[in-house]
Ligand SMILES: Nc1nc2c(ncn2[C@@H]2O[C@H](COP(=O)(O)O)[C@@H](O)[C@H]2O)c(=O)[nH]1
Ligand SMILES: [Zn+2]
């Protein structure tokens with residue numbers, strides 16, 4: 134173990150800071166160098182032995198220096214210590230069955246991984262390597278492995294959102310994963326250009342792997358609405374399983390006129406569907422996947438509708454369900470022969486599900502009965518299930534340590550050239566789009582729901598309200614009192630202490646909502662709008678309506694930890710050496726689904742809408758206010774104002790090009806210039 138002095142000499146003789154933590158002296162953030170210089174320096178300091186474990190700022194390193202000017206934070210290949218880092222180590226090998234699934238959902242453009250959260254520090258290149266290694270492992274074992282994605286590939290990160298049309302740079306990188314089945318999310322359908330990108334480019338490329346059973350797009354050539362991808366996919370796996378797959382989006386109504394979404398109750402009446410379900414062709418397993426929560430009590434879940442229709446014809450055929458949209462880790466049991474997984478969001482979680490029970494008597498399966506030398510699934514869907522099938526499920530933290538552990542590799546040997554190439558592509562896109570440019574130094578972390586909505590550390594009172602108050606001002610009307618209203622679902626991620634970058638702007642506030650307004654609304658009426666909004670229907674399922682993931686933090690009976698206890702519990706020592714905060718999931722099978730044990734994060738519910746007020750007179754209410762709001766909620770605002778207010782009274786408040794992507798950066802430059810020259814990164 135190198136003593137701290139040596140480490141400090143390695144870490145302190147450079148001008149730049151790395152986003153990594155020096156593993157031999159974790160109490161300081163390592164100050165690394167581009168790999169070449171790191172090597173030279175380490176050898177000169179007699180620390181060459183450190184190199185394999187040192188968190189190297191590789192050639193594509195992410196280093197930010199004293200930011201007396203707008204400096205650059207780049208994406209770092211987080212090289213974890215060669216030995217499993219207990220804080221991030223998975224707790225057990227995966228249970229490999231005859232049919233195995235790796236599942237991503239709601240990636241929302243997070244292809245660089247999480248630069249500020251080590252739990253989720255792997256990038257898309259790491260996932261390319263991992264997925265290819267896992268496919269090879271399955272082949273070597275003589276079993277099937279299907280890679281599945283359930284949509285929402287846009288809105289939430291600079292890699293997908295910093296281009297004129299979202300997805301222009303991110304989709305070619307996303308496409309580097311050889312998915313077996315993909316389907317569409319609502320975030321592919323809000324903006325017509327994105328819907329056409331999926332229809333004209335990616336649906337063509339992915340062919341029948343892209344299953345969009347209830348979503349059509351307008352074909353500008355034929356003048357007709359046509360299914361974006363395949364309505365269903367009937368195929369045989371490598372090991373002989375006959376699969377019938379449906380990809381179903383929830384009953385989404387917020388789409389642009391470039392697309393049409395068929396309700397599931399209507400979809401199951403379509404002839405192609407009834408033909409598929411009643412086919413004479415043999416079906417060994419249904420894969421019912423889609424951008425839909427899997428919890429059966431979730432009102433948005435339309436998978437259940439399709440499940441019931443399948444069961445009318447196939448009462449015991451296995452139905453494997455994979456869902457998304459509600460951004461939580463979840464696992465639900467539908468019946469003795471059907472289980473469902475949902476795999477979180479934002480490249481934080483990789484879902485794993487496996488099953489065994491196929492034989493020549495009930496299927497065309499010709500693989501091994503059970504893979505040798507590894508754990509196998511053992512759990513029936515539920516106690517007493519009358520079924521030959523047993524299952525496993527796991528939620529993997531999206532980091533290199535996890536990927537290396539589950540492929541039995543080492544830090545040095547893990548990467549494939551293809552994975553490193555994709556990492557390079559992510560880095561280049563980030564460079565080209567200047568995503569690492571630093572605009573300020575956030576003095577603390579502000580979260581969306583880890584503290585109550587009225588807590589000063591909550592992102593709404595802590596950042597969003599002061600930011601829109603200070604920045605969303607029409608200079609010609611700055612003397613007017615004003616109310617500014619938005620939906621809380623517009624704010625997409627916590628804001629971490631440390632450098633606030635151009636990328637962080639899209640991570641926190643990715644949408645291009647124009648700020649609209651109605652001038653001189655009587656305050657007595659305007660002040661009733663927010664309470665009505667927060668009582669009424671949420672605008673297209675805002676986060677507030679999202680089912681709160683059940684975990685030890687939201688269900689006190691499960692050993693609730695306050696945030697303070699959380700901090701104290703940070704050093705809790707259990708199965709792993711150190712248990713850090715992160716997902717602690719409770720699902721239909723209990724609390725053993727998380728691959729890496731965590732202490733859980735408090736998750737408070739929040740209202741559907743927030744409001745800022747500005748330029749109010751001292752000590753009294755104004756007579757009238759300018760009522761400013763996101764164009765996303767215009768119809769709700771007008772309906773809450775009543776019949777006297779109509780769309781022709783609405784106009785752009787600043788100008789129609791100033792959107793909700795434009796208020797955070799000016800605020801960062803205004804409010805967070807302290808410590809910019811040496812902005813400590815609080816690596817989560
Ligand atoms: N202000 C805006 N909010 C939006 C917009 N598009 C979506 N949203 C919010 O996101 C959720 C759905 O997100 P998901 O990842 O769960 O599918 C939706 O309910 C809104 O709250 C937008 O353009 N502007
Ligand atoms: Zn989503």
Ligand SMILES: [Zn+2]
Pocket residue numbers: 285318319320424457458459
């Ligand atoms: Zn969604």
